[in-house]
Amino acid sequence: xxxxxxxxxxxxxxxxxxxxxxxxxxxxxxxxxxxxxxxxxxxxxxxxxxxxxxxxxxxxxxxxxxxxxxxxxxxxxxxxxxxxxxxxxxxxxxxxxxxxxxxxxxxxxxxxxxx
Amino acid sequence: xxxxxxxxxxxxxxxxxxxxxxxxxxxxxxxxxxxxxxxxxxxxxxxxxxxxxxxxxxxxxxxxxxxxxxxxxxxxxxxxxxxxxxxxxxxxxxxxxxxxxxxxxxxxxx
Numbered sequence: 001x002x003x004x005x006x007x008x009x010x011x012x013x014x015x016x017x018x019x020x021x022x023x024x025x026x027x028x029x030x031x032x033x034x035x036x037x038x039x040x041x042x043x044x045x046x047x048x049x050x051x052x053x054x055x056x057x058x059x060x061x062x063x064x065x066x067x068x069x070x071x072x073x074x075x076x077x078x079x080x081x082x083x084x085x086x087x088x089x090x091x092x093x094x095x096x097x098x099x100x101x102x103x104x105x106x107x108x109x110x111x112x113x114x115x
Numbered sequence: 116x117x118x119x120x121x122x123x124x125x126x127x128x129x130x131x132x133x134x135x136x137x138x139x140x141x142x143x144x145x146x147x148x149x150x151x152x153x154x155x156x157x158x159x160x161x162x163x164x165x166x167x168x169x170x171x172x173x174x175x176x177x178x179x180x181x182x183x184x185x186x187x188x189x190x191x192x193x194x195x196x197x198x199x200x201x202x203x204x205x206x207x208x209x210x211x212x213x214x215x216x217x218x219x220x221x222x223x224x225x
Contacts, residue, residue, distance in 0.1 A: 037161075045206075047214040062116055100208070101167070103163045105161055106160065
């Protein structure tokens with residue numbers, strides 16, 4: 001069964017940095033676009049970023065451009081999200097998702113930005 | 116990158132059919148056959164229930180169906196069941212090669 005396991009969330013001060021990881025298993029990771037989707041507490045889903053199979057194309061929602069970087073390591077079946085200059089409004093559960101239409105989701109990792 | 120428009124809430128009785136709407140623009144919903152729908156139960160990760168406008172993934176009940184007309188996509192649940200009570204989100208590909216979600220609709224089964 002496809003598995004996506006996120007890690008790296010936690011409490012960080014405004015302006016700080018955090019790196020999220022997602023380890024994938026039971027499918028050919030290198031064959032799929034991958035995305036990060038977030039959900040602020042009590043709010044709806046927001047697509048954050050996506051990366052092509054070979055990492056050659058990356059796209060971001062406007063609110064994180066220049067602050068967040070998505071990357072992947074196909075040899076390690078891993079997806080990453082480097083988050084810099086974090087703001088209170090970045091507080092959310094961050095989900096790792098597979099494919100362009102998010103057919104599988106991880107359990108999520110909570111990022112809290114607060115002083 | 117404005118969120119797609121979904122009603123905040125809908126309700127229905129067991130056995131009824133209910134339809135959710137998801138309205139975008141010609142730069143997203145109306146421009147591509149790439150609309151998907153997700154079901155999210157409280158405290159759980161979302162689950163894909165429809166992709167490419169009207170396709171159901173394996174294992175998803177055929178009580179879920181969907182379509183699109185112009186800039187509006189629709190999801191219908193027939194034979195409403197108590198277990199269908201959840202939040203429902205639509206998502207679309209956009210002309211900027213990004214993706215956008217709707218704000219979600221809370222379904223209450225009376």
